[in-house]
Amino acid sequence: MSETENEEADAGAPQQSDLDFKINLLFPGVVVRKDLVKAVKGNAIVPSYVLEYLLGQYAASDDEATIQAGIDTVRKILAEHYVHRSESELVKSTIKERGRHRIIDKVTVTLNEKADVYEAEFANLGIKGVIVDSPVIKAHPKLLVGGVWCICDIEYFHTDDQRLVPWILGSIKPIQLSKFDADQYLEARRGFNTEEWIDLLMQSIGFNPEMFSRRGKLFQLVRLIPFVERNYNLVELGPKGTGKSHIFSEFSPHGMLISGGEVTVPKLFVNNSNGRLGLVGYWDVVAFDEFAGKKKRTDKALVDIMKNYMANKSFSRGVETIGAEASMVFVGNTSHTVPYMLKNSDLFDELPEAYHDPAYLDRLHHYIPGWEVDIIRGEMFSAGYGFVVDYIAEVLKSMRSKDYSDRYLQYFTLSPDISTRDRDGVHKTFSGLMKILYPGGEATREELEEILRFAIEGRKRVKDQILRIDSTMAEVKFGYLDNEGTWHPVATLEEDEYPAYYHRVHEDAEPEEAPADADPLGGRAPSGDAAGSDEVAGPEPEPELLHGHLEYQGGQRGVSYDALLVPYLRGASQITIVDPYVRMFHQARNLMELIEGIARRKDPADEVALKLVTVENQDGPEKLQKQYEYLLQIKKSAAVLGIVFDVEFAEPHTIHDRSITTDTGWRILLGRGLDIFQRMSDSPFDLATKYQKYRELKAFGITYLRDFDE
Structure with missing residues (x-):
């Protein structure tokens, strides 16, 4: 390869980090660049460990030339030996014509009791009844349950005996590592x-x-x-x-x-x-x-x-x-x-x-x-x-x-309140994380405490929910004592975020109502420079709910969804927005900002069904695809906030009025829909980028109607 070609290859490779350099230095031959799996997979429907097994044979290096050669080799192996279901007849023909051919396929073996033989079935090749010798089963018993990906040599020999299949298993090798050096692994971990x-x-x-x-x-x-x-x-x-x-x-x-x-x-x-x-x-x-x-x-x-x-x-x-x-x-x-x-x-x-x-x-x-x-x-x-x-x-x-479950005992003692089954759960998680993170068993007090707390939290999450289901069970204090006798309680994150809902309450107790300015994560709504908030110096008082029509002038400022729309949507469990123009980025952003406002003002434990009736973008397939992407992202984000977002696409001529309706009786007629703000600058230092009240308005009108009184 010429110097220029080397430079081009290096330019196309990801920049190697200091960690990547150390990984290749201490674990040579057993590591691989993880993006290579996608590079070689193509349309081969195989697990990652199959592809990485092959990459480990030919591309386990940090030398770009070796990697490229390895990728080419693996691609060639997959092209020649991996069996695509759609090409199974071609592969069978290849075996027949050549007499022997190597394949990569998933193999499942069953025992034919009548004939007293083991028979293999090949998932993609579509052949079965292939005789497997007993020593193969003894060496690889997993072939009997669920199937194993293997590299096999298949031979073809036809006879006049109709009872015999013409396929013969010449050799079989499950795709997994045969051995490794445990001492070398532990020694390299210390680096x-x-x-x-x-x-x-x-x-x-x-x-x-x-x-x-x-x-x-x-x-x-x-x-x-x-x-x-x-x-x-x-x-x-x-x-x-x-x-x-x-x-x-x-x-x-x-x-x-x-x-x-x-x-x-x-x-x-x-x-x-x-x-x-x-x-x-x-x-x-x-x-x-x-x-x-x-x-x-x-x-x-x-x-x-x-x-x-x-x-x-x-x-x-x-x-x-x-x-x-x-x-x-x-x-x-x-x-x-x-x-x-x-x-x-x-x-x-x-x-x-x-x-x-x-x-x-x-x-x-x-x-x-x-x-x-x-x-x-x-x-x-x-x-x-x-x-x-x-x-x-x-x-x-x-x-x-191995068992590392007692490694924390030199520094900490579990709460005596914790039952044997709770203790087992904590110990097994702790032992597992120790073996994964500190396989040599060596960890500092701080490192041991980190995974002990994590293990306790995971078991506490299980037990606390059981206490909700079975009210006869006693409460448990989850935590631990250090050598100085100091008590360290452990809580789950959702316990800290939603204390009003997490802990059991007596049936005759009134549930605590979430504060009006509760945010969707269970605390109080952020003020100042909090993301998504329109308040810079504290929350604004809720405006009086009006009936009738209002007009806003172009260029006007000081208006936000939090004041204009959100108060009318509070308490609603079903909201329908009809707006044919939610297709471009800024229009989708407007919708998301309204959803954020609804989420900030609702009880975080309640769910709201929000339906958008809009029109598909008619300006070409690329822009239509973008519209779909925006709405899908909104759906995912809204779900986190407890808002179930759904979209209905209507024909353009069927939408006459842009509106918002709620199951609490409000109907808001939107002259311009949600698109009420003029174009902003893209500067992150412009307050209008973050706060709606600093944005200039387009001229629009809005009408508030109430179908029934509370």
């Missing part, structure tokens, strides 16, 4: 401080650590505990799009992700008709996706067996009791805000009824508050270096037999 190590783990997961707070990083790393801790029971409930199931489907060849609706006793534990073990007998982690849903049908027998397994690490097969060490993970979506759930039910409200049971919930060791986890955006993915996935997966697996 990183805690912050650097956490960032390396974040990049290994595939995220840019600069986009996450310290607490946000810990939430991501807690998702790894089931891989490093035996029989760990984790739950995460939260909004859609936060990547709850990604790690369990893409991160490790030792984890299995299944849909919550597909769970059965035979699939999960044991098939009593043939004695075959289920998933928990073979996999380190069994994760249940889409687990939430109140109306989902559940098998009572499955719930009972699951409760026994989660508590005792065993299940029955006829008269025999079988132990297993698979961790159980339950992830699902919530459809309400945290204050709404705390006011009206509990944080387990979305679970199916059979699982909304204190006996089951008490077996959960940690609750990740999914509402605190950011929705995944494109800029959150890492272009830095991280461990090749199957390498870190083997590292975590190797540490499952």
